[in-house]
Amino acid sequence: MPPASYKTLIELVNQAQETITQIQQHSSFKNLDYYPDLTIGDADQALEYLRWELQAQSES
Template sequence: MTFWFLTFDYQQKQVLGDSVMSKGEVKLIDLIGVTQYLLSQIEKHPDFIKLEYYPDLTIGDAQTALSYIKDELESSQQLSAVSKEAN
């Protein structure tokens, strides 16, 4: 899978479709999803495994941090939707 959308606007719109906002920006929650996918691919890649690399902070730590960010975004979006409904 190629992630050219990181550099080319045209491919960005093809890959992410509705995730691309009006100014060509990608929604943060979608970037988190793509990053989580990429981290999972790195973690199980044979070349990475061969490195026998064991840093203090791991790919699992990065995935956890992204999960926390995603949870915060989803909570914020829910609060925003409830607030709009109340008005």
């Protein structure tokens, strides 16, 4: 049995997406004038694809 603090992969994906949203909305981040090749949105989309894959596996 996993420890009480154990989180499933989908829970970790959800937590990561919430954190990414908070970063994206943070005033300090907005003030950075930061434009990398890969964006916060790209990271969020990658996590969304992972969520879809996990959900598909759990439904089969």
